[in-house]
Amino acid sequence: MIKQLIPAGYCLKCQGCCRFSEECSVWAPCLLDEEIQALLDRDIPVASISADKRLHPAPAGSGGSFLCPFLDCQGNLCRIYDLRPFECQFYPFLLNLRHEKVFLTVDLNCPYARRHLNSPEFQGYTLWLTSFLNAPQQRKILRDNPQLLQAYEEVAELIALKALDENT
Numbered sequence: 001m002i003k004q005l006i007p008a009g010y011c012l013k014c015q016g017c018c019r020f021s022e023e024c025s026v027w028a029p030c031l032l033d034e035e036i037q038a039l040l041d042r043d044i045p046v047a048s049i050s051a052d053k054r055l056h057p058a059p060a061g062s063g064g065s066f067l068c069p070f071l072d073c074q075g076n077l078c079r080i081y082d083l084r085p086f087e088c089q090f091y092p093f094l095l096n097l098r099h100e101k102v103f104l105t106v107d108l109n110c111p112y113a114r115r116h117l118n119s120p121e122f123q124g125y126t127l128w129l130t131s132f133l134n135a136p137q138q139r140k141i142l143r144d145n146p147q148l149l150q151a152y153e154e155v156a157e158l159i160a161l162k163a164l165d166e167n168t
C-alpha cells in the first residue's frame with residue numbers, strides 16, 4: 001500500500017471521491033491486470049469491471065450521478081480497501097498523459113489538495129510520490145498497464161515523471 005497524505009478522518013467526512021457524473025467516466029479508476037484477477041478471484045460481479053479495464057460506476061439512484069461499485073455510501077468507506085486499485089491509493093494525485101509525457105498531477109476538486117497545495121507537507125509528499133513512481137518497480141507496472149496513462153482535463157500538473165522507455 002502506498003503511504004497516504006490525507007488524514008483518514010478528513011476523507012471519511014468528504015463526499016467527493018468515488019462518485020462520478022457519468023457512467024463512462026475518465027475519472028473511474030483503471031485497474032492493473034493483476035488487480036482485475038484479484039477481484040475476479042474474490043467473485044466480484046464481472047459487470048463491476050468495464051471492457052477498458054476500469055471500475056464500472058453504477059447509477060446512484062436519484063440525482064443522476066454514478067458510484068464506484070465498491071463504495072459503501074452509508075459509511076463513506078471502500079468495501080475493498082485492502083485490495084483497492086493502485087490508482088485509488090494515491091488519489092487525488094493522478095498520472096496524466098500529455099504530449100506523450102507522463103505528468104504527476106493533482107485533482108483540485110479534492111478540497112484537501114486545494115487547501116494544502118502550497119504547504120511544505122504537500123510538497124514533500126509530492127516529491128516522495130514522484131520518486132516512488134520513478135522507481136523501477138512502479139515504472140514496470142506503468143509499462144505493463146498502459147490503461148493507467150490517460151489524459152485528464154482541469155488538473156494541476158506538478159512534475160514530469162521519467163520517460164517509461166528509459167532503461168532505469
Ligand code: SF4
Pocket residue numbers: 017018029055068069070071072077078079080081084085088
Ligand atoms: S475502489 Fe474504493 S477507493 Fe477506489 S473508487 Fe472504489 S470505493 Fe473509492
